[in-house]
Amino acid sequence: MSKLVNSVREAVALAGLKDGMTVSFHHHLRNGDFVLNMVMDEIAKQGIKDLTVNASSLFDVHAPLLNHIQNKVVTGLAADYISAGLGRAISQGILDKPVQFRTHGGRPKDIATGKTPIDVAFIAAPAADAMGNCSGKYGKSACGSLGYAYADAMYAKKVVVITDNLVAYPLQDWSISESYVDYVVQVEAIGDPKGIVSGTTQITRDPVGLIMASHAAKVIEASGLLKDGFSFQTGAGGASLAAAKFLKDIMLAKNIKGSFGLGGITGYMVDMLQAGCFQSLLDVQCFDLKAVESLRTDPRHQEISAMHYAAPGERSAVVDNLDVVILGATEIDTNFNVNVHTDSNGVIMGGSGGHSDTAAGAKLSMIIAPMFRARLPIVTNQVTCISTPGKDIDVLVTQGGIAVNPAKVELRQRLLEAGLPVVDIHELKEKTERITGVPRKLPHGERVVAEVIGRNGDLQDQIYSIR
Amino acid sequence: MSKLVNSVREAVALAGLKDGMTVSFHHHLRNGDFVLNMVMDEIAKQGIKDLTVNASSLFDVHAPLLNHIQNKVVTGLAADYISAGLGRAISQGILDKPVQFRTHGGRPKDIATGKTPIDVAFIAAPAADAMGNCSGKYGKSACGSLGYAYADAMYAKKVVVITDNLVAYPLQDWSISESYVDYVVQVEAIGDPKGIVSGTTQITRDPVGLIMASHAAKVIEASGLLKDGFSFQTGAGGASLAAAKFLKDIMLAKNIKGSFGLGGITGYMVDMLQAGCFQSLLDVQCFDLKAVESLRTDPRHQEISAMHYAAPGERSAVVDNLDVVILGATEIDTNFNVNVHTDSNGVIMGGSGGHSDTAAGAKLSMIIAPMFRARLPIVTNQVTCISTPGKDIDVLVTQGGIAVNPAKVELRQRLLEAGLPVVDIHELKEKTERITGVPRKLPHGERVVAEVIGRNGDLQDQIYSIR
Numbered sequence: 001m002s003k004l005v006n007s008v009r010e011a012v013a014l015a016g017l018k019d020g021m022t023v024s025f026h027h028h029l030r031n032g033d034f035v036l037n038m039v040m041d042e043i044a045k046q047g048i049k050d051l052t053v054n055a056s057s058l059f060d061v062h063a064p065l066l067n068h069i070q071n072k073v074v075t076g077l078a079a080d081y082i083s084a085g086l087g088r089a090i091s092q093g094i095l096d097k098p099v100q101f102r103t104h105g106g107r108p109k110d111i112a113t114g115k116t117p118i119d120v121a122f123i124a125a126p127a128a129d130a131m132g133n134c135s136g137k138y139g140k141s142a143c144g145s146l147g148y149a150y151a152d153a154m155y156a157k158k159v160v161v162i163t164d165n166l167v168a169y170p171l172q173d174w175s176i177s178e179s180y181v182d183y184v185v186q187v188e189a190i191g192d193p194k195g196i197v198s199g200t201t202q203i204t205r206d207p208v209g210l211i212m213a214s215h216a217a218k219v220i221e222a223s224g225l226l227k228d229g230f231s232f233q234t235g236a237g238g239a240s241l242a243a244a245k246f247l248k249d250i251m252l253a254k255n256i257k258g259s260f261g262l263g264g265i266t267g268y269m270v271d272m273l274q275a276g277c278f279q280s281l282l283d284v285q286c287f288d289l290k291a292v293e294s295l296r297t298d299p300r301h302q303e304i305s306a307m308h309y310a311a312p313g314e315r316s317a318v319v320d321n322l323d324v325v326i327l328g329a330t331e332i333d334t335n336f337n338v339n340v341h342t343d344s345n346g347v348i349m350g351g352s353g354g355h356s357d358t359a360a361g362a363k364l365s366m367i368i369a370p371m372f373r374a375r376l377p378i379v380t381n382q383v384t385c386i387s388t389p390g391k392d393i394d395v396l397v398t399q400g401g402i403a404v405n406p407a408k409v410e411l412r413q414r415l416l417e418a419g420l421p422v423v424d425i426h427e428l429k430e431k432t433e434r435i436t437g438v439p440r441k442l443p444h445g446e447r448v449v450a451e452v453i454g455r456n457g458d459l460q461d462q463i464y465s466i467r
Numbered sequence: 468m469s470k471l472v473n474s475v476r477e478a479v480a481l482a483g484l485k486d487g488m489t490v491s492f493h494h495h496l497r498n499g500d501f502v503l504n505m506v507m508d509e510i511a512k513q514g515i516k517d518l519t520v521n522a523s524s525l526f527d528v529h530a531p532l533l534n535h536i537q538n539k540v541v542t543g544l545a546a547d548y549i550s551a552g553l554g555r556a557i558s559q560g561i562l563d564k565p566v567q568f569r570t571h572g573g574r575p576k577d578i579a580t581g582k583t584p585i586d587v588a589f590i591a592a593p594a595a596d597a598m599g600n601c602s603g604k605y606g607k608s609a610c611g612s613l614g615y616a617y618a619d620a621m622y623a624k625k626v627v628v629i630t631d632n633l634v635a636y637p638l639q640d641w642s643i644s645e646s647y648v649d650y651v652v653q654v655e656a657i658g659d660p661k662g663i664v665s666g667t668t669q670i671t672r673d674p675v676g677l678i679m680a681s682h683a684a685k686v687i688e689a690s691g692l693l694k695d696g697f698s699f700q701t702g703a704g705g706a707s708l709a710a711a712k713f714l715k716d717i718m719l720a721k722n723i724k725g726s727f728g729l730g731g732i733t734g735y736m737v738d739m740l741q742a743g744c745f746q747s748l749l750d751v752q753c754f755d756l757k758a759v760e761s762l763r764t765d766p767r768h769q770e771i772s773a774m775h776y777a778a779p780g781e782r783s784a785v786v787d788n789l790d791v792v793i794l795g796a797t798e799i800d801t802n803f804n805v806n807v808h809t810d811s812n813g814v815i816m817g818g819s820g821g822h823s824d825t826a827a828g829a830k831l832s833m834i835i836a837p838m839f840r841a842r843l844p845i846v847t848n849q850v851t852c853i854s855t856p857g858k859d860i861d862v863l864v865t866q867g868g869i870a871v872n873p874a875k876v877e878l879r880q881r882l883l884e885a886g887l888p889v890v891d892i893h894e895l896k897e898k899t900e901r902i903t904g905v906p907r908k909l910p911h912g913e914r915v916v917a918e919v920i921g922r923n924g925d926l927q928d929q930i931y932s933i934r
Contacts, residue, residue: 001783001787001788003783131783131787131788132782132783168696168726168746169726169788170726170727170747170749170785170788172746172747172766172767172769173766173769174769177771177772177775178775178782178783178784178785179772179774179775179778179782179783179784180782181782181783182781182782229635259635259636259637260637279635279639280637280639282637299639299640300639302639302640302641304644305644305646307646308644308645308646311646314649315599315645315646315647315648315649316468316470316598316599316645316646316648317645317646318637318645320468320598321468321598321636321637
């Protein structure tokens with residue numbers, strides 16, 4: 001018995017894809033992904049129209065999607081993150097219907113509950129057998145975790161696995177089981193390894209970044225949370241990595257045995273695991289080769305689904321037990337609302353990803369960002385888009401001071417006692433504007449081009465077209 | 468955050484259990500299980516009535532359930548297997564409603580599709596953290612795989628994990644994730660290790676068993692299926708284990724590299740893995756300590772859910788790619804229908820478990836059984852209960868000859884060419900009856916005490932009360 005079919009074309013036909021349906025993709029191959037374009041090109045050739053694409057994230061490599069939008073093959077988009085190349089076209093109004101932005105936790109929840117049903121899910125699989133058992137850990141296109149693909153596989157009406165590494169049945173150490181898979185397609189390549197995982201992710205050498213990172217580590221040290229059992233998530237940006245490095249030094253010096261590291265995992269988190277800072281890593285996405293290798297070989301480093309990672313709801317997700325998360329921002333306002341969807345000019349260039357989920361769950365959610373970028377201040381009166389509500393953000397770390405959410409009285413006190421440069425966020429804003437001047441906000445266009453759906457399913461904000 | 472509650476009583480109350488609902492249990496702790504009785508006693512104390520118990524299997528240790536049935540706390544039973552102690556009372560008509568027997572694959576399918584909804588699932592967990600991540604691999608009550616519990620956890624409205632080994636969050640190497648768990652209860656002991664796993668499972672020394680085992684291995688050798696990539700399942704009975712031992716010798720002598728061993732796993736299957744006869748073991752249930760240890764430490768030995776193991780349906784399960792399964796029987800008729808639910812007198816003392824699932828999936832499904840037990844012949848004109856339909860059974864191996872299903876012309880030819888003692892099943896029946904005499908069939912009672920639901924969901928047979 002085998003589920004192998006000859007081509008993507010055949011899989012699309014067998015899956016019964018028709019006008020008006022929804023197809024889904026996951027983003028573990030990131031900017032190296034070939035699968036979304038391969039599938040959408042084939043769908044377009046077959047003359048199918050009016051589809052919704054529900055992708056956990058979209059990157060610049062997916063620019064051909066814009067042609068399919070112009071040709072009405074695709075008329076709806078849902079994603080947790082859309083990079084600048086596609087984002088600009090969306091902000092210019094290429095789609096008639098607003099994009100639906102969700103969070104990494106909200107997306108699988110809405111798929112599981114049937115709020116956003118998927119007709120056909122396409123799973124890019126670095127290793128698979130002919131029955132559809134598949135994994136991201138093995139093969140020339142190895143990406144590590146397949147965490148974002150679980151909900152798609154489990155709940156889509158039809159599931160197509162696309163692989164460039166067909167192995168003998170049964171694949172050992174599968175992530176997604178054949179129980180969920182209808183068809184398997186073997187192709188030459190599912191991605192470009194150079195775009196899938198960066199060989200190394202580098203700590204910042206920028207002096208401003210290093211100051212922020214040092215502040216960030218000291219805030220964590222002073223917060224009272226850095227003790228045995230500590231849990232932590234950080235991003236893959238240079239300053240976040242530097243913060244992790246500084247934190248590691250503190251943990252080793254103080255002999256603190258943390259519990260777990262969470263999220264998208266980098267080699268720096270692997271270093272912390274190996275140094276004994278954590279007992280385990282829970283990995284929804286690998287950011288570099290070292291993380292992939294660790295996930296493959298170290299039983300303390302485990303893959304988790306996006307649901308287990310971050311889904312909101314009555315049960316739980318790992319984010320609910322997270323101590324500290326370090327996050328970024330393109331803007332933050334004086335109410336601590338954070339924007340990561342658009343730039344200061346309102347052009348889409350990102351999305352929440354796990355931002356809102358971790359901020360809501362973590363005991364300490366910290367934004368690190370420079371006071372300004374290209375003469376645009378980070379602190380503003382009102383963010384262009386509320387990606388994560390201010391009630392979930394505890395502290396902003398910049399090179400020019402540390403602003404604490406006024407609701408966090410005890411935290412502010414602790415940071416003051418530790419001698420950290422605490423400033424009021426309004427002061428920080430004024431201090432920045434003395435350098436940059438007060439930027440003129442560009443007026444936005446008339447049309448709503450995207451809806452930002454908060455992690456609990458409510459409409460949290462709308463993003464307008466640009467003029 | 469924590470889901471710990473103080474007692475089973477509190478968990479039952481919080482889960483909102485009410486009259487008429489369905490509760491579920493899994494059977495990995497087998498005859499050492501304390502959890503079902505502990506929970507049902509508490510439910511009875513609270514005065515809740517008219518419940519259905521959906522258990523993957525029931526053993527003699529669950530005899531207190533009979534009191535709850537008499538007191539109308541329990542008015543419905545669904546199980547894949549019911550051992551003799553409880554079975555006799557059911558055959559005597561203790562329940563008003565017929566028991567629903569399913570297969571190990573059909574049960575999770577019906578739970579997943581909502582045909583048999585579960586209100587509250589109770590998961591006996593040898594290791595768990597306070598959020599409900601749990602595993603069967605670790606702790607004093609370690610049972611290995613939790614394969615049968617996945618569907619209960621994934622689809623029940625409320626899920627209660629009961630553990631005697633609460634570990635720090637997050638449990639590494641979880642089987643069932645916190646995403647599915649509502650409450651966690653810590654208790655003194657969830658089971659008696661002596662009843663959970665036998666220390667060792669022994670190959671038969673009975674000469675009749677050894678003849679059957681030798682025949683069985685030779686049938687597999689002659690079948691044409693024993694080549695590189697071979698896959699195999701066998702049970703934990705003495706003759707089945709002996710057959711595995713003989714098969715191992717043949718595989719090693721011929722340097723055959725099999726693919727996978729499947730099912731309930733014994734130390735003998737672990738030996739075959741370690742000897743290179745298989746590349747992996749797929750484990751829905753561990754039968755002995757050696758299997759538990761192997762599952763815990765050898766990455767080639769993987770846990771699978773009952774769904775992945777055996778569920779029927781449009782997608783697939785591992786049984787669909789199984790080459791050979793060795794199964795037992797209490798009766799087999801001249802149409803090759805097999806009974807494993809009752810003894811020859813019609814008294815319930817078993818159930819399909821994975822019998823029908825593997826027989827339907829395997830390329831070669833073999834029954835091994837002695838010609839007679841206690842002067843009752845194994846071959847009969849018509850089985851008391853059709854547990855597995857004859858169309859799915861290929862060959863019957865006894866000490867007095869090997870009967871091939873007439874539909875399997877090629878197999879019969881191969882066995883004859885190999886010089887094996889092939890007999891017509893009618894001849895085998897007559898040969899046996901010359902020794903035992905023709906037994907008088909006892910007339911059954913009037914009432915239907917159990918329905919046997921075939922793996923595809925149809926009513927396959929009914930079991931009547933005994934007089």
